Each structure stands twice: as structure tokens, then as C-alpha cells.
Amino acid sequence: MARVVVDVMLKPEILDPQGQAVQRALPRLGFEGISDVRQGKRFELEVDGPVDDAALARIRDLAESFLANTVIEDFTVRIDEVAEAAK
Amino acid sequence: MARVVVDVMLKPEILDPQGQAVQRALPRLGFEGISDVRQGKRFELEVDGPVDDAALARIRDLAESFLANTVIEDFTVRIDEVAEAAK
Amino acid sequence: MSRTPLDTVEHATATPDVELPWAELGLKKDEYERVVEILGRRPTGAELAMYSVMWSEHCSYKSSKVHLRQFGEKAPQSDALLVGIGENAGVVDVGQGYAVTFKVESHNHPSYVEPYQGAATGVGGIVRDIIAMGARPVAVVDPLRFGAADHPDTKRVLPGVVAGIGGYGNCLGLPNIGGEVVFDACYQGNPLVNAGAIGVMRHEDIHLAKASGAGNKVILYGARTGGDGIGGASILASETFDDAKPSKRPAVQVGDPFQEKLLIECTLEAFQEKLVVGIQDLGAAGLSCATSELASNGSGGMRVTLDDVPLRDSTLSPEEILMSESQERMCAVVEPDKVDRFLEICEKWDVIATVIGEVTDGDRLEIFWHGEKIVDVDPRTVAHEGPTYERPYARPDWQDALQADDAGKLPRPETGEELKDQVLKLVGSPNQASKSWITSQYDHLVQGNTVLAQPEDSGMIRVDEKTGLGVAIATDGNGRYAKLDPYTGAQLALAEAYRNVAATGAKPLAVSDCLNFGSPEDPAVMWQFAEAVRGLADGCQQLGTPVTGGNVSLYNQTGEAAIHPTPVVAVLGVIDDVARRTPVAFQEEGQLIYLLGDTREEFGGSAWSQVIHDHLGGLPPAVDLERERLLAEILISASRDGMIDSAHDLSDGGLVQAVVESALLGGKGARLVVPDGLDAFTFLFSESAGRAVVAVPRSEEVRFNDMCGARGLPVTRIGVVDGDALEVQGEFTLSLEELRKAHEETIPALLA
Amino acid sequence: MTARIGVVTFPGSLDDRDSQRAIRLAGAEPVALWHKDKDLKQVDAVVLPGGFSYGDYLRAGAISRFSPVMESVIEQAKAGLPVLGICNGFQILTEAHLLPGAMLGNDHLHFICRDQKLRVENAETSWTGDYRAGQEIHIPLKNMDGRYVADEYTLDKLEAEGRVVFRYLDFNPNGSLRDIAGITNEAGNVVGLMPHPEHAVEPLVGTGRTDGLPFFTSILKKLVNA
Ligand SMILES: Nc1ncnc2c1ncn2[C@@H]1O[C@H](COP(=O)(O)OP(=O)(O)O)[C@@H](O)[C@H]1O
């Protein structure tokens, strides 16, 4: 079993009101020095069996066709090193 | 400028309806072999100035008090290595 | 994982001296001893889990039961009542073969800890009560109380609660048609999140929570069971009792409205095919409650195999499974030859369903785990024979001083300018301001039968498309009044909800309530509770509207400070044809504005005393329920016969508040004249009960006056719908624009 | 002979019964379609109703888009079957790429329910023939994810081809680019919009207006005259 993480973020040119709302709240909370905040999604997939290149390629397909809407979102796929290391 | 990433995930024992819905859809899309899916949030913070231990500690406070709802969520804070390396 | 051997019934019998952590589970010593006495041995861990949770205040009503009895004892004769107190929700006959079920419940504490999920799961819980009666849910309402509007924590709690109620209810497809939002510092740390739901069914579809017929199967369906909200039970699951793992066991439940929507559809489909003998929702106390209540209400016993419960977390112990409060689950009792079809329907809706047991011809509830018996109890002793307390109560020593602090002595506005100023302050104060920032986050249209929704006096839903039959609901409660006098306060809440229903043209039929109070261990609070229940029971008797069910929420307090006693009352009404409903908004210029009822100098607990003087003292307005009944009859007749085009009940904020709302909603101003015998201030701000303002077309004026005269209701012509301002002749003029700004900008400014 | 208009029920659909009622009130015959069936029962047109199919989990419409019924809807829509997506239905249509662009969360981050003023920009589609171009109407709107976005190129193309069917007037309730409330495909048979015409078909309920009824009479006329 291995964990694969898919991060999905809005494309840079798309307005991210959630990220903005967080950023606007920062001064009120006494936080300075953060010039931008973007909020996206993180998926943790528990994969049965080894995560070889073929498996990663399939998950990339999954991300492209389903987990992300590539009209508005970018994504990255990677094996979760932390979870791997903890084994 | 550096990017700090805060990942916020529901605690393992908390129901994750979104992750479940995604997982249940997978077989229909022809994806087998994924035994669990959890969906969380990913925040990308662009920090002015160096991200030293003090800055990280402050962001950890921010995550704890604002970005995550620690009643139901866990979070991790880390410097985005990829963004760093790309410099 | 090493664990102590399974605590089976056999093991418990063999080891009488094992100490169980009954105190940690919230049982008192004598309560534990009573369990031992009932069983004739020490309980197993699983049995202790069941008794402790079912005998909790929340499930057993141990402090309130002795008082709640009055609702039954004083219940008025009503042909409308099909199912009364004691079931998941009461059922009322609304004619044409239709029955309606409705109920209000609280989710106060969870909503303070986690506003979004707490409120969301509150909606989920009340909706399951409605489906468990066999009805299709058709609407929800949400009476809410928060701390001071400008307190920083209100900004955390309120938006989360509102988003949670909306997030759940909207996703479920239930129109939100009413509720309340009240701010008061007394609710700081103890917000009240009450949620009500209405369901509609045909008479023959009423279902009850009982398991009958030996051999019938018990089916658990819906979400998998996880470790939600099992708090103390994890102690029982730990290796040693002081090695609890509370961090692994969340007290907060996360709702899944999508799952609940599927649960509604598949339950209703199973009802339609007559597959269900008995049914129970899983709410507080989860399976402990569902199995013991089903078994104890039925004729036989029940045998359950806990291993068959589908789990989300495979490490759960049997005690935890029994106590889990995972949301979106139901339990049905189904005849063996109908099980397959039932499972098929669940499958169709992608709902997990599992046979977990069966009805037996004995009278025991037996629960097995890994083949061993871990529970063997008389289910009645768990579900219905919990402890009953006669808690001491006493009128608090500060009550006299509070009542003596008469609001009539407060300085009053002396000039037209001052009046105008105070009117603006009043209609723009958080409690009187428009709540549309909140209610626009709720879908009030879904299902396509919403005739009236907030900010109307009552929400109204069409029940039959052909005949136009409809039902109306209003919820009200005024903690300030109840603090001054809980007996009268409870009756005022009843009177107001009753009046609100009648103002829209519907006939009030029945009552549900949610009684929110502080700690029952404080005799002063217990007195408030006793007085409020007595007031409500007497009031319902007099108005002929039986209490069909409700909910009690105690321990709403921070340290020594209890919330204002807050009985929230929901009144359900029926209207033969929704085409005859009466809206709040002024409809046409030139129509005559009439004030119905008597206006006295009554300012105790008033909005004016709060907004202008931050004062709470004196006596609340007097209640005259005969007058309320007469007023309601007039409002209903006038609506049926087309004599009025708009109506608005008068309550907090008095006449001026009501007229401003009718004017702003209709986009039409009003010219008012202070009637003889009243000063402008009293006319505008008094909160005398039993009143309403109506707009009468000129062609109906004579007929309307004659009707009121003939029935003996005081009626005063006070002005005319006209222009784009509120003018009180000889005093002041305020443009609708100014009023709108004051009324509509307050809440967004505080919360957005 | 009247037209048969299918209404798909997905798990979590909410306004499916309401759409059926609107179809009936317009004089057509509503036909219930089920998300697990590929069979469209030979209907003459399809409505994808509002609601929260699959709880709007992942993204609104993202999971429903892969249902068996959508395979048929996608195929037949490309061949000219009239399809109307209301709210969640619109979201499904963009996820299925039958309409360009995407729907995102409202810019104010709240669910919003209001009586919305719209301008009909295109009265030539299968679903808008009974309106006049430029007509101003009031239709209720209720959604969480109503912000229409597309890249500049797509937006310009939509405008140039007259494929913006409805625009928000007076108030943009969700931050939609160019105030877009509804669009159509190139052929004009597939229309998606966020507001809910099926909740504006009877004077007694909802907002008390009937500005939404022409959607359903438009398609009926088109089908019967065809
Ligand atoms: N304040 C009240 N007034 C009248 N009936 C009440 C009140 N509180 C509780 N009840 C009734 O007691 C019964 C048990 O209540 P409750 O435990 O809330 O029901 P449930 O088990 O369905 O959640 C119900 O029939 C309920 O209507």
C-alpha cells in the first residue's frame, strides 16, 4: 500500500475568492508579510499494490479527467514521501 | 519571497463524505485498486522575506487558529521545496 | 491488540466485583445501583454503555419529565391529533386525507463547539424524526439565538451556524420557510440552535417506532458506523479504564446531507411499497436508543448481532458501536419475505443496508458480539424506566427586584425629532433589523410548493396542488419576556406563534416546542422551567391547540450564568386554499390601515427598552388568550372572505416595527395618525399582545368594520397606505429609503 | 400528439419534480429518467434539473457527468437532441463539455437564493423561442457554485456567436464573468443557465411570477411544429 497525493489548484489567472478571504483576514489576526494566499484541494489516494510508473500514469489520467477540471485547474501527482518514509 | 504550503486534512476518524463520494465513483470510471480517498485543503502562502523558524512558527499558529479547524482537522506546514528549487 | 477479555453476560455474572466506570459515563451512584438491581448482577460494559446514555438527561428527560406530563394532562380535546407525545414526532390531521407531522429540536452545544457541523447535524436529526413517522419532509425552520451581535465570537458562531443549516437543508432539498434570529449577551457561550421540520403524508402512511412480529428482521441502513460522539464509551473500550483514548474519538459529528437525501428517498419508496413494520431513526444514543426503543415499543424482544453493523472504523469496540452517534442512519423492522425488496430499494439508491437482527417472541433485548452475548436486558428498563427527578425549585430571590424595576419609568422621547431618531435606531437594531443576509443563504423555493417564507409571519407550504390545501408554521420565543415572568413569557411565545399563523390566514391546530434553559440543578432555573411548562400547558389548553411533541435542552449556561429561559414555541396551522393567504407587504396605495386589539403602556422586556436604554425589567405584556383566539378568528375570516390584502402581527418593536416592515416589503409608504387616547410614543412602541395591523381595500371597509364590531374586537383606523415615506402626522416623516438603509444594512455590516 | 420531455434524476437531484411540474403546466408530458439507465425512453428533449447531485462533492456536476444516462445525453445532444441544464444541470453540462467554461463557487462564498433579474440575449435557441431578444425577466436563483468562468478567447467567441443566452441585470449574484447567467452550444439545442425557470411557472408559489414558463412552452412549440 502506498499513498499518492494529488494537489489541485485553480489556475493562476482564475479568481480565488477563498484564498482572498483568507488573505484579507490576516491583518485582523495580526499577520503581516503574506502577499498572496491560494486555496486548493489535496487528495490522498491509498493505492493497493506498488506505485510504479504505470500506476502513476493511470492516476495522472484520473486527475486529468476527474479530480481536476483542467478548464480551470492545474494538478500535480506525487507519491507521498512522508508516508513512504514512515513505513 | 518563498512559498509555504499548509495542508489541512480531516482527522482520520472523522467522516469525509467528499472523499467517499470520489472513491465510490472510481470503479465507474474504470479505476480499480484505490482503497481509500481523503479530500482536504491545500493553502499556498506567498511569504515576503525569508522563511525562518520564527516565520514558520507564526504560520503554524495561523494554521492552528484559522486555516484549520482543529476540532475536526489536522494540518501540516512546510516550505514548498519545488517552488524553492525552481528559483 | 491486547484487551481485557470480552465482557460478556456470562463474564459479568462470574465477576460481580469488577468496578465499572459508571461515574465517568455520567451515571450517579444510585442510578448505577438501580441498574444492578434491575439486572440482578453487575452490567456488562455494553449494558452499562446503553443504560448510561439512555438514562442521560438528554435521552431520559429525567429532570423535566415530571413537568412535561402536564402537556398530556391538560391536553385540550382535539380531533386533529392523530399521534401525540411519545413518538418521534406528533401527527396532526389537516383534512382531505392528509396528515402532517412536525417537531422542533435543539442542537445547542454542538453548534457552539463546531458551528457548521453542529447546526448541520441538527437539521439532519430533526429531518430523520420526520421520515421515521412515514412522512415526506416538506420544510424546515430554524429558531436561533446568539450572543451580542457585535461580540467577536458571534462572528465565528453565526456565519458557521447559518452556513451549516443552509448547507445541509439546501442540499437535502428542503425549503427553509421560517425561524428566528435573536441576539442577546446571555447567549454568549450558549448559542441556541433549534431546528424544526414538517412532513406530509396520507393518513394510512403513519409509521411508528415499534418492533413487532417474531421473526421480522431488523435492518440498519444508511451511513457506516464510526466513532462519532461516543465520548465516555471509549473508556469502556480501553484496556484499563483510565487508559481512555478520547483523542481518537471525536465528539463532533460530521454530517453528510447527500447521504441523508438518499435516506429520505429510499425510506419513502419502502413506505410506498408497504415494506416497513416499524422504523426508528438513529440520533442521540445511536443503536442503543434505536434497538431499545423499537423493542420496548413492540410486542416481543429483539436479538441483534453487532458484528453485522457496517463500520467505518474497524477498531471500534462493541460498546462504542452501541453508543456511536454517526449521522444518517435508520433502523427498520421488515417482514422476512419483504427483506429482499427492501434491500433492493436501498441498493437502487446506493444506500448500504444490513440485516443486523430480528424480533423474537421473548421480551429481552439480546446483543451478540463474536458469538457471545454481551447484552441481555429488558428493553423497557433501558428506554422507558430511566430515573425521574423531582428537582427542587424555587422562585429566585432576584425576581421581585427585577419585576419592580419598571420599564415604564424610563425616559421617553419628547419631541417628534426624538421619536424619529428612536424609530430609526429600533428598526436598525440587530434584533429588529432585516435578516435577509441570513435567510438569503437558505433555499426557500425548492419543491415548488412554497407559498410564504421568511420574512412573512408564517411559512406556508402547499400540500395539494389540486385543492390548494396548505399548512403554515411559525416559531416564536422571547427570552426577555420569559426572564421577567416565565409563566407569562411561555404564553406570550405561544400567543405570538399562534397569531403569526393566523395572520397569514391559516387556522392554528397544534403546538411543538423546544424548551431551552440553564442547569436543572439550580432551583431558580428549575423554577423558570416549571413555570414555563405550566404556562405553556395552560395556554395550549385554553387555545385548544395540543402539544404534540418537542424537546428539552438544559444546562445552557456558562459557569453560574444561565441563559434567559427560552421556551421556543412552534404553532402549526392549516389553510383550505393557499390562494387566500395573506402577505405582510402592503399591496396597494390607498388601502386603509387598521390596528386590531388594545394598546396599553407595556414596555417591560420591550425592544424599545433594550435598544434605547439597554434595560430589562418590569413585567412583560399581559396575555389574554381569549383575545388572541378572537383576533385569530377575525384574521382568518377576513382572509377567507377577501376583506384584507395584507396583515402583520405586532410583537417586539411594537406597531412601528410592523408598519415599517409592511411598507418596506411592499415598497409603499404609510401615513399614520395617532389615535385618540394614545400618545405617539405608546402608539408606536408599546408591545401589548393580541394585536395586528391590516390593510383593507376601501370597498371592504364597511364589511370589515361590521365584522369586527359584531364579534367585539376593538379596531382602530390608523392611516392609509400611501407615498414613499412613513409619516406619523404631527410628529415626523421618514423616507422609505432612510428606513430601508437602517433596516437592511445592520446585519451585513456586522457579519459580512 | 404532445412532446415528451425527459427529466433526469441523479442521486441528490432536488428540482426534478419541479421540472416535471413545469413541463406538465406547459402542456408537455414529463418522463422520469434515471441516472443509472442509458435508455432515454425516446424522449424529444431532456432537462437536467437543479439540486446537489452527489452532494456537489468534488465539484458540482463532476460525478454525475460520468453516469450512464449522461453517455446517452452527450451522444444525442451532439446529434441535436434539445437539452436544458438548470443550475446543477448547467454544471453537469460544463463538466461534460457540452458547454464551454466551468462553474466555480460564488465569489462571496455563500449560498444565495434570490429573485434575479435577467436579460434574454438570445431568443433563437430551442428553449427560448417564446422570449423576445432583449426581454427582461425575473427568475429565482439559488446556488452555491454559480460563478461562470471561461478564458477570454472562449468568452469573446461566445459573445461573437450570440451564445450568451442570459445575462444578470442590476446585480451579479456570483461573480460570473461578463454577467453571464446562461449560454448555449453552437447548434442552439443545448442551453444551460443558473437561475431556475421551473420555479417561476405559477403565480401562487415561489416568487409569484411566471417568467419561467416560456422555457417550457418554447421547447413544446418547437417540438410540436418540427
Ligand atoms: N418540551 C417537550 N414538550 C413536549 N414533548 C416533548 C418535549 N420534549 C420532549 N418531548 C417528547 O418526548 C419524546 C422524546 O423526545 P426525544 O428524545 O427528543 O425524541 P427523539 O427520540 O425522537 O429524539 C418525544 O415524543 C418528544 O416529542
Ligand SMILES: [Mg+2]
Ligand atoms: Mg426520534
